[in-house]
Amino acid sequence: MNTNGTDNKFHQLFGELKSHDEQTAPAFGRLTRPASPVRSMPWPWLLPSAAAAALLVVGLSAGLFYARSHRLAFEEQQWAALSNWQASTDVLLTSAESSSASAVPDGNATNPQGIP
Amino acid sequence: MEDAELRVQLEQYHTLGYGWALTCCSRDRAEAEDVLQTAYLKIMDGRANYDGRASFKTWLFAVIRNTAADERRRHWLRHLRLDGFAGEREHDSQPAERGQRLEQSERSQVFQQALAKLSRRQQEVLHLVFYQDLTVQQAAAVMGVGVGSARTHYERGKHRLRETLRQTNHFHEYEWDRQ
Numbered sequence: 001m002n003t004n005g006t007d008n009k010f011h012q013l014f015g016e017l018k019s020h021d022e023q024t025a026p027a028f029g030r031l032t033r034p035a036s037p038v039r040s041m042p043w044p045w046l047l048p049s050a051a052a053a054a055l056l057v058v059g060l061s062a063g064l065f066y067a068r069s070h071r072l073a074f075e076e077q078q079w080a081a082l083s084n085w086q087a088s089t090d091v092l093l094t095s096a097e098s099s100s101a102s103a104v105p106d107g108n109a110t111n112p113q114g115i116p
Numbered sequence: 117m118e119d120a121e122l123r124v125q126l127e128q129y130h131t132l133g134y135g136w137a138l139t140c141c142s143r144d145r146a147e148a149e150d151v152l153q154t155a156y157l158k159i160m161d162g163r164a165n166y167d168g169r170a171s172f173k174t175w176l177f178a179v180i181r182n183t184a185a186d187e188r189r190r191h192w193l194r195h196l197r198l199d200g201f202a203g204e205r206e207h208d209s210q211p212a213e214r215g216q217r218l219e220q221s222e223r224s225q226v227f228q229q230a231l232a233k234l235s236r237r238q239q240e241v242l243h244l245v246f247y248q249d250l251t252v253q254q255a256a257a258v259m260g261v262g263v264g265s266a267r268t269h270y271e272r273g274k275h276r277l278r279e280t281l282r283q284t285n286h287f288h289e290y291e292w293d294r295q
Contacts, residue, residue: 006278007246009287013227014246018135020224024145025134028127031153032160043194 119160125172126156132248136177139243140184143228147187155183170257177244177258223286230280238273241266 126133134152141147155176158164164179166172231239237259244255256266281287 006274010242010246010274010277014243016224017227018247021135021138022131025131026149026152028130031130031149032123032126032156043197 122159122166126159126176129173129176132173133176133180135247136243137180137184139239139247140181141187142232147184151180151184151187154187155180158183171254173248174250174254174257177248178260181240181258181260226284226286227281230277230284233280234273234276235269237261237269238276241269242273242277245270 133155134148137148137152137155138145141151155164159166159176159179166175169175170178231242234242240259241252241255244250244258245252250258252266252270253263255270256263259266261269
């Protein structure tokens with residue numbers, strides 16, 4: 001195999017590529033200027049996404065806190081109402097108690113009518 | 117090395133460094149400029165230090181190669197995380213690429229297409245040897261691989277490139293040697 005022949009051809013072809021690249025190379029000063037950011041932000045969506053996520057967390061926390069305190073106040077009211085509640089038949093119970101107590105005969109009592 | 121001296125050295129190898137960056141970035145010009153600028157910034161703000169163990173050119177090329185590899189990883193992650201972003205970039209660069217292609221000769225295009233068919237390592241070693249006139253040993257140092265490995269990539273790359281070019285009709289004047 002004629003390696004040198006092939007190598008020379010490759011040198012020639014790469015040389016053509018090289019001269020083309022030399023013509024299109026950017027200026028050295030343009031790439032070393034510190035105030036020329038060529039690259040954009042790696043993740044441009046990162047900052048807005050983080051802000052949106054933070055807002056969502058704050059909103060959810062506030063909502064949960066409000067719902068919880070609201071529920072506690074409602075329960076408090078409900079229990080207060082239940083503790084004062086009286087059924088309409090409660091009156092009957094108390095009146096029945098008093099009337100039956102008077103109707104029950106007392107065994108220890110003396111015979112008032114003198115029955116033998 | 118002082119800043120002024122560093123700048124002079126970088127400027128001296130700027131055009132060659134750009135050619136190398138193009139190879140590391142699959143001939144994407146915008147990407148190559150980004151990589152080269154990032155490499156220069158790394159060197160100038162001291163994140164990459166020249167210790168004098170290799171020649172300045174070999175060291176600079178290794179910095180450019182590592183920067184390009186970092187960029188590729190970042191692109192890959194970006195592509196995974198934000199589907200379509202990379203696609204947009206590709207679309208953005210398409211008209212420019214089309215323009216460049218029109219400027220280039222058909223022969224040059226065919227040669228670049230043949231090069232693109234090689235593996236990354238094969239492209240790199242052939243570029244370093246035939247474009248940058250480095251030895252295989254120096255190329256191995258730039259690529260961060262052993263000399264034996266670089267030599268294997270070099271031989272296989274040459275063989276494959278020769279076969280690919282032989283199959284095209286654009287290099288009649290070359291009588292490719294059969295191995």
